[in-house]
Amino acid sequence: MRTDIVIIGGGLAGSEAAWQAANRGAKVTLYEMRPKSMTAAHKTGGLGELVCSNSLGSSDPITAPGLLKEEMRKLGSLVIRAAEQARVPAGSALAVDRDQFSSMISQSLQAHPNVRILHDEITEIPSDCVCIVATGPLTSDKLSQAIAGLTQSNHLFFYDAISPIIDADSIDMDVAFRASRYGKGEDDYLNCPMDESTYTRFYEALLAAEKVLPKEFEKIPYFEACLPIEVMAERGKHTMQFGPLKPVGLEDPRSGRRPHAVVQLRTENAHRSCYNIVGFQTKLTYGEQKRVFRMIPGLEGAEFLRYGSLHRNTFINSPQLLHTTLQFKSRNTLFFAGQLVGVEGYTDSAAMGGLAGINAARCLAGLPPVAPPPTTAHGCLLAYITSTDPCRFQPMNSNFGLFPPLSSPVRDKERKRRLIVERALKDHAAWMTQSGLS
Missing domain, CATH: 3.50.50.60 (FAD/NAD(P)-binding domain)
Incomplete structure (x- = not known):
């Protein structure tokens, strides 16, 4: 040696x-x-x-x-x-x-x-x-x-292919509800429900938001398994509803109905002190992430512990x-x-x-x-x-x-x-x- x-x-x-x-x-x-x-x-x-x-x-x-x-x-x-x-x-x-x-x-x-x-x-x-x-x-x-x-x-x-992480204390629990799809699994997911008009505004904001330009050595085709959320939006208004915002298997306990779309948050640790926005890897600038993602019901006051990225x-x-x-x-x-x-x-x-x-x-x-x-x-x-x-x-x-x-x-x-x-x-x-x- x-x-x-x-x-x-x-x-x-x-x-x-x-x-x-x-x-x-x-x-x-x-x-x-x-x-x-x-x-x-x-x-x-x-x-x-x-x-x-x-x-x-x-x-x-x-x-x-x-x-x-x-x-x-x-x-x-x-x-x-x-x-x-x-x-x-x-x-x-x-x-x-x-x-x-x-x-x-x-x-x-x-x-x-x-x-x-x-x-x-x-x-x-x-x-x-x-x-x-x-x-x-x-x-x-x-x-x-x-x-x-x-x-x-x-x-x-x-x-x-990183999704943003939110401080649990900054999530509005009067809006978000705990549930897993079809009642399967534990309640580690928080769900932020969207009605149709909220979803439309969010979709339009994603399309218009400022993106980070890739460096020359990063210019490669995206992996289909980890598309940026804004790229999903560019593929059509309803694409996200068949991806990370799909509402199937979930019912808002306050309305008793299935929402038009749902953003899911998954706990990042055993302490449940921070939550990942599931499927929200993104090329949006940090400022735009804060602005656009705070349009999600329950995340209006969200504090970002980590911003999303794809690089x-x-x-x-x-x-x-x-x-x-x-x-x-x-x-x-x-x-x-x-x-x-x-x-x-x-x-x-x-x-x-x-x-x-x-x-x-x-x-x-x-x-x-x-x-x-x-x-x-x-x-x-x-x-x-x-x-x-x-x-x-x-x-x-x-x-x-x-x-x-x-x-x-x-x-x-x-x-x-x-x-x-x-x-x-x-x-x-x-x-x-x-x-x-x-």
């Missing part, structure tokens, strides 16, 4: 993994194929290059993304440190100067005595070392084939394949990290990279791997990606709907979130101390 940790991918996850592992005494070899082999989206060979937005999301400490950043900060995150040094004005969001941000990450890793950076493409996953695969949504074709061979091809996905994103079926330590179940010296494990967003990807780096260093040193408790921002993300139903697994970003409920119910939303944050930081600090990470 090699005596260094091999990390494949020099994006945010790979860079954070290298930093965390190297700071814990491990020798690291970080492979980044750019600039020798470029992707369809990257422009440079710099580590941590941002290819989409220059924002790492909210830094407000009383938000789930802000809490995740604070936990990363306490772990000595390179990504958070570089972002704060390269910060540009963006209100409560942590936005950065892209070039400065990438330069700081590159320089920090180049200067680290335990890190060696090689700009070569890796096409096979090495088996003679502790290895972290953190190649992100633009994983090369050859390495994708190697991952598919390792994980079995049916556990590797190349496109997200290129290579990721594995983590519930089938990974432990909560991000170790591959069939090989404990292999770790996966970043968007590849099914998280969304820069910060979430970097956070998973950091945990993989910590555990890879522990593995190399003969120490047991660690995982933060699910009451923390890191821990609830890990719980989601490793314990969700594998048949319904889709990437997720950090949000309050993932956290376990408080021991005593709290109705005030702001106070509830403050208590979740306080509990998370307390439990995170205790975990760091117990794991020897302080």
Whole structure:
């Protein structure tokens, strides 16, 4: 066995993994194929290059993304440190100067005595070392084939088809009703009934709504099994009524009649704290999703924990394949990290990279791997990606709907979130101390 940790991918996850592992005494070899082999989206060979937005999301400490950043900060995150040094004005969001941000990450890793950076493409996953695969949504074709061979091809996905997720507390339960079609199954579904005029207005709004234009490398035919909801609408006024808005088998208990159309919401977790709008994968812009989907009866005040999307994103079926330590179940010296494990967003990807780096260093040193408790921002993300139903697994970003409920119910939303944050930081600090990470 090699005596260094091999990390494949020099994006945010790979860079954070290298930093965390190297700071814990491990020798690291970080492979980044750019600039020798470029992707369809990257422009440079710099580590941590941002290819989409220059924002790492909210830094407000009383938000789930802000809490995740604070936990990363306490772990000595390179990504958070570089972002704060390269910060540009963006209100409560942590936005950065892209070039400065990438330069700081590159320089920090180049200067680290335990890190060696090689700009070569890796096409096979090495088996003679502790290895972290953190190649992100633009994983090369050859390495994708190697991952598919390792994980079995049916556990590797190349496109997200994501429906929005709504905070349960923001759903009007005087309108939505619990039921499963034909009375089969449990009451995990919430149903939002539409009459004919409401359905017509919703249909027309979908047709007129602004869409996100696909990037050049994303221009492929849609899969019939996961058409965007607005594409269904474009195929005819009644198409959605034979798809996700079909009313058959359902009766509105308030009217005693079958609605003209029904939007179903499916619980995302055992706590019933967040609900997925079934079949609503979409290319609508975030602003349009909020406007149009709030036309659905019962969702007029909906708070979106995750917006819908449909885009290129290579990721594995983590519930089938990974432990909560991000170790591959069939090989404990292999770790996966970043968007590849099914998280969304820069910060979430970097956070998973950091945990993989910590555990890879522990593995190399003969120490047991660690995982933060699910009451923390890191821990609830890990719980989601490793314990969700594998048949319904889709990437997720950090949000309050993932956290376990408080021991005593709290109705005030702001106070509830403050208590979740306080509990998370307390439990995170205790975990760091117990794991020897302080």
